[in-house]
Amino acid sequence: MDTATAFALLHCFLLAYLVQSAPVSLPSNPSPAFSEAAERAKTLVDKILKEIPTVHSATISTEGLTLDPTSQNANLQMMVISLGIPAAPVLKPLSERFTLDMCVSRMSAGSQLYHGLLGVLSEKQSGLKDLQADLRDLQTTINKMKEVAQLSDSSADQAHVPYLSRPLDGSYEVQVAVHVTLTQMRSFCHDLMRSLRVVAPSRPRSAGAQ
Template sequence: MNTLTAVALLHCFLFAVLVRSAPVGPASEPPAAFREAAERAKTLVEKILRDLPAVHAATVTTEGLTLDPSTETTNLQLMVTSLGIPAAPVLKPLSERFTLDMCVSRMMAGGQLYQGLLGVLSERLSGLKDLRADLRDLLTHINKMKVAAQVSSDSPDQNQRLDLASRLHGNYEVQVGVHLTLTQLRSFCHDLIRSLRAIATYRPRSAGTR
């Protein structure tokens, strides 16, 4: 190998090293419309969490059905299956495996799930109107996040069929249905708060950072 060839190869090697190690520009921030919608959604979820105890007290009068997790019994867990109440979509920390698209889509699917459940239950029991209105507004803000972030994927849970109405045979089933729905909604709202806080400051991975 002559000297000129060796020098040329060395220059190519050094250039490749510099390209790989060059600092990458700052990751783009979420659009302002996305951050604003996320903040409004978070404020509304906080309101729902504050209102849930009062809604539960006003609608669930059967003794032993409280929001205290320590009072949950095996029978109530069996009633979840018996009444056909689906589990909420799982929300995870953002990562390459759990993308912003997946997170926002699952937020939407969860909101639609509980909006649907409360719609069925409100036909048998009063006192759920305001909560349903808050969920409707929450879905509006999540949809704005979806548009601002150009999220295109849809969760397969979004249009799942609800069989709750056909299984509410009496007042006890209605009471248990409301209790379980409000309990699960509270848990989902806690997950929503954590996710909304995380994605409000989310920085997507820039090209060249792999």
């Protein structure tokens, strides 16, 4: 094999490696309808994040149940396991193994989960209906993103799970369930906002825009 042939083969191997190892990129120009729906979703997530501390203060009276993560203890974690409160789907950075389809499907599944949880809890605790309505609007908006982008559903991510493994017994269990739901929802919404900023970054307004 002469030097020129060896160099050409080496070049091809390097090019193939670089192509395979390149990160997955997002569509550079998402449709206006997708961007509009994503902006609406961001607005709703921001509203929910601002509402959660207010709703928590109005509904939780049990001492020690605060939104401060350092206040959590082993007994509370045992209660969470006992009640079977499900965790939200995990949102990850986009890649070949975590596609835009999967990302938006998990956004939808998470909003559906917390809408359902608040529906169950609102039968035992007042003050949750407005937050539940915002989650319903969020789920509708995320599904609109999926529709306009013609994304497929990920049935594995949206597999049905019971909202609670057993009925709530007593006011303390209700308080714990509401507290954990609001705490986990806040964490999910932070992840959701980060993902929305990636899949549909806000574009700076032009200097002449009003």
